[in-house]
Amino acid sequence: MLGKKIKNGNIEDTLNRFLKDDQHLVLGFEKGENGVSLRAFKNYLDHYSLLNPIFSTNGALHLRRLFSKGTKIILMLRPCEIRAYIELIKLNQIEREDIIAVSIDCFGALSSKDKTDDIPAEADQLREYFKKTDTMRWACKVCRERRGVVGDAGIRIDRDGLFWAFSYTEKGDSFLSLIEGEPEESRTEMLMSGSEKQDQFQNDMKTFSKDFAKCTMCMNCRDMCPVCYCIDCVFNGDEYLPKGDALLNKILRSGPVQLPQGKELFHFIRMYHVSQTCVGCGACEEACPQGIPLTKYFKGISERLQGMFSYMSGRSFDESIPYLTFLEDELKNAED
Ligand code: SF4
Numbered sequence: 001m002l003g004k005k006i007k008n009g010n011i012e013d014t015l016n017r018f019l020k021d022d023q024h025l026v027l028g029f030e031k032g033e034n035g036v037s038l039r040a041f042k043n044y045l046d047h048y049s050l051l052n053p054i055f056s057t058n059g060a061l062h063l064r065r066l067f068s069k070g071t072k073i074i075l076m077l078r079p080c081e082i083r084a085y086i087e088l089i090k091l092n093q094i095e096r097e098d099i100i101a102v103s104i105d106c107f108g109a110l111s112s113k114d115k116t117d118d119i120p121a122e123a124d125q126l127r128e129y130f131k132k133t134d135t136m137r138w139a140c141k142v143c144r145e146r147r148g149v150v151g152d153a154g155i156r157i158d159r160d161g162l163f164w165a166f167s168y169t170e171k172g173d174s175f176l177s178l179i180e181g182e183p184e185e186s187r188t189e190m191l192m193s194g195s196e197k198q199d200q201f202q203n204d205m206k207t208f209s210k211d212f213a214k215c216t217m218c219m220n221c222r223d224m225c226p227v228c229y230c231i232d233c234v235f236n237g238d239e240y241l242p243k244g245d246a247l248l249n250k251i252l253r254s255g256p257v258q259l260p261q262g263k264e265l266f267h268f269i270r271m272y273h274v275s276q277t278c279v280g281c282g283a284c285e286e287a288c289p290q291g292i293p294l295t296k297y298f299k300g301i302s303e304r305l306q307g308m309f310s311y312m313s314g315r316s317f318d319e320s321i322p323y324l325t326f327l328e329d330e331l332k333n334a335e336d
């Protein structure tokens, strides 16, 4: 495949040239005293890091309801973040015109809740780190797409440890044109090959009640999920989650209730809402103060459902979300 080899400092130089325009921004990672974190860069890059070995939130969360034109943005994010961005475009939550989305090969991440101070951010050291320790978060261990193959362009690492930039769309071409040097054929195989790990999830709901018993209904999982985007969530009102007089009336009318109530309904409705767009990033689980293993349910259910429609969330800009498409003959072989 034709791409551009990235030499030392090349990406930083490229992004810095792009950022010289006051109307240009880069959303990417910054290495600071407290580790690597997400940053919106303006004018210049400071302590830029291509990789982020710590997962706290999905960067696409910050792009929802981005409709303004004229400000050009380059996203330099992980594959699960770019996939969420692509789903949000299909849901009309982002105007794509001025955005270039670049996915970067991802070696997995630690949870931000764990001890993160000794984790390296350089590709070779990070690979070694995860080989020696069993600290990678579960969502990353079972990640369906770690390769920088989604979005407009990708940054890939070959077996010799060289970094490459590849274009997948016209916008990707314009990203590559910003990088110095001529395109060349990449003859060495890429380090990461595709994976389809789909059978390790909880999708039969047997342990659901037990796992969710300690849910406090704080709704952090909803708020941090990049594809759970409704502004007027039904759980913000009294209809599904009555409080005060509404709760009193419900108890007097229907009998005693366990509080907080509506846990199952909340998670089932959310599961239904994100089942075709969930990218398995685990941001929901990361946000849960009760340590509930949300990813195994949400990723499990959604990948099973997406599989029925031969769909994969965020794989392509052109594939329509199944629930937005009507086909008379679909699901002929789906029994369950
Ligand atoms: S879920 Fe996949 S893409 Fe996202 S941080 Fe983990 S390994 Fe990387």
Ligand code: SF4
Binding pocket: 224, 225, 226, 227, 228, 274, 277, 278, 279, 280, 281, 282, 283, 284, 285, 294, 295, 298, 299
């Ligand atoms: S449900 Fe959880 S795993 Fe799925 S996209 Fe939302 S935050 Fe990520």
Ligand code: SF4
Binding pocket: 214, 215, 216, 217, 218, 219, 220, 221, 222, 284, 287, 288, 289, 290, 291, 292, 294
């Ligand atoms: S973040 Fe955890 S405790 Fe809060 S609503 Fe979600 S599952 Fe329940």
